[in-house]
Amino acid sequence: MSSPDYAQELRIALLAVQRATLLTKTVFHNNAKGTLDKADASPVTIGDFGAQALIISALQHNFPNDEIVAEEEAKDLRENERVRATVWELVKNTKLSDAAGEKELGGAIQSPEAMLDIIDKGDSKGGRSGRIWAIDPIDGTKGFLRGGQYAVCLALMVDGDVKVGVLGCPNLPVNDSEPLTEDIGADATDAEGKGVLFSAILGQGAASRPLQKGALADPSKITMKPITNISDATFCESVEAGHSSQGDAAAIAKKLGITKNSVRMDSQAKYGSIARGAGDLYLRLPTSKSYVEKIWDHAAGDLIVREAGGQVTDAENKRLDFSQGRRLEVNKGVVAAPKDVHPHVIEAVMSVLGSK
């Protein structure tokens, strides 16, 4: 099933992400996150498994022929009955309060066994042909655990090109014009006034809407903030020092004349925040360790920023290439900025990295 303007894909993606965030918020408020360590020592929680199950179930119901690249696999759940039972309780009990929307997503998963098989449907190798969804059920798991920013991320690629992107950010302010504060990455609550869904369709601009329980809220168009003086720019980076060289980012900022401290937050909430003009730049600079970025960590954010009037490249000024498989094999780092200042930022990036 497909529609040439991707309106149906966007609608299902929005509803699926909205439903998954209801699950992650329940996990957060129950204060029992069921953390396991993955083979690479990164954490995964019952929230990650549950959100992935709900999103894949919705995609399979609506687009049964599409492939799916998702971050998690069910192996650890198959081996751990207690955690499996907890995830199943959550998955079984999470529904959109809007019955019509819940029906559109295909309703409930039938059994714990079906849930495990659904989680493992995210094992596509990715690549350059056909329709492939990329899912990060919780991006910024470490942020989620420490009560910071996190995002539920979903993107559709067609022949290696991102066509639709959705980011659900339960802990960001609803209000697009609320400027970023340095403590945004540490603000734990999804209380009143928090929670936003960002979205974009290629060629059709970017939007935000409040993340709520019932039917989808109306969208508002978002655009990046015009920068008249780059030294006034606000730049965003990871909380985790191991994910991006913060020393290089500081040197680049200095070169651009930026005196403000960076705003540190976890997850693709950084892409959403600059796309809506709450911040200006996102720098993710390669660390000495040879880490290859994953497509689900960037696909939705890349499209949302570009559709809001930005440019997104790696540190060598190459566009992010999502057609290489599950990872961004040919890219190193991320530099995102309003289109007109991006060349200026890249010049500073190359001069700092080149002189090392």
Ligand SMILES: Nc1ncnc2c1ncn2[C@@H]1O[C@H](COP(=O)(O)O)[C@@H](O)[C@H]1OP(=O)(O)O
């Ligand atoms: N060494 C690393 N360098 C860059 N990104 C990493 C590294 N290790 C993990 N990540 C990924 O960065 C993402 C979070 O980025 P941010 O710092 O912007 O919040 C996570 O999805 C995380 O993957 P994982 O899910 O495997 O932990």
Ligand SMILES: [Mg+2]
């Ligand atoms: Mg991630």
Ligand SMILES: [Mg+2]
């Ligand atoms: Mg994740």
Ligand SMILES: [Mg+2]
């Ligand atoms: Mg992870």
